[in-house]
Amino acid sequence: xxEVTQIPAAxxxxxxxxxxxxxxxxxxxxxxxxxxxxxxxxxxxSLLLIQSSQREQTSGRLxxxxxxxxxxxxxxxAASQPGDSATYLxxxxxxxxxxxxxxxxxxxxxx
Amino acid sequence: DTAVSQTPxxxxxxxxxxxxxxxxxxxxxxTMYWYKQDSKKFLKIMFSYNxxxxxxxxTVPNRFSPKSPDKAHLNLHINSLELGDSAVYFxxxxxxxxVSNQPQxxxxxxxxxxx
Numbered sequence: 001x002x003e004v005t006q007i008p009a010a011x012x013x014x015x016x017x018x019x020x021x022x023x024x025x026x027x028x029x030x031x032x033x034x035x036x037x038x039x040x041x042x043x044x045x046s047l048l049l050i051q052s053s054q055r056e057q058t059s060g061r062l063x064x065x066x067x068x069x070x071x072x073x074x075x076x077x078a079a080s081q082p083g084d085s086a087t088y089l090x091x092x093x094x095x096x097x098x099x100x101x102x103x104x105x106x107x108x109x110x111x
Numbered sequence: 112d113t114a115v116s117q118t119p120x121x122x123x124x125x126x127x128x129x130x131x132x133x134x135x136x137x138x139x140x141x142t143m144y145w146y147k148q149d150s151k152k153f154l155k156i157m158f159s160y161n162x163x164x165x166x167x168x169x170t171v172p173n174r175f176s177p178k179s180p181d182k183a184h185l186n187l188h189i190n191s192l193e194l195g196d197s198a199v200y201f202x203x204x205x206x207x208x209x210v211s212n213q214p215q216x217x218x219x220x221x222x223x224x225x226x
Contacts, residue, residue: 043218045217
């Protein structure tokens with residue numbers, strides 16, 4: 001059974017800092033890993049999708065890496081802004097039904 | 112121009128009632144999903160529906176039944192609502208084509224409260 005862990009559960013940083021969010025999973029037989037952000041009272045916004053054959057993906061100030069063999073992914077946020085405050089979730093996928101989410105990291109960026 | 116839209120956004124009802132939540136996507140995706148996010152914010156997949164193939168998570172009670180009138184819609188019907196059904200229900204879609212390698216797009220959720 002796949003288990004996904006996200007550390008830390010909460011993070012508070014001053015504006016402008018670079019930061020790293022961690023996601024680990026127990027079963028390395030995955031198709032892909034997707035990072036989302038969730039704002040309070042809102043749905044999930046897709047940030048980055050990394051296929052199992054890829055090692056990283058970049059979008060603007062975001063960079064996600066994947067080390068499938070060790071069951072780890074990181075989301076790097078450069079030059080954090082108050083608008084980055086949200087809960088960040090990672091999800092690993094294998095097949096239509098086999099989608100497992102982490103509990104998320106709640107990020108607060110202080111102006 | 113909302114990609115995945117759900118209605119209603121909020122649903123408050125009494126225990127024992129039957130209710131439906133609607134979901135529509137205008138992305139042309141071939142696969143749709145329902146997720147439940149409980150009070151601890153843990154997201155679990157309930158159903159996926161692809162080209163008329165329904166895959167059910169075996170932990171979902173049979174009081175929950177998804178209905179898909181066409182590829183752009185996947186509605187969720189719930190019979191005999193229980194207190195434990197209180198949660199946020201999210202609809203999502205993706206273009207899978209059988210390989211499950213495309214990103215999922217989520218709606219804003221339906222907040223269901225059972226009195």
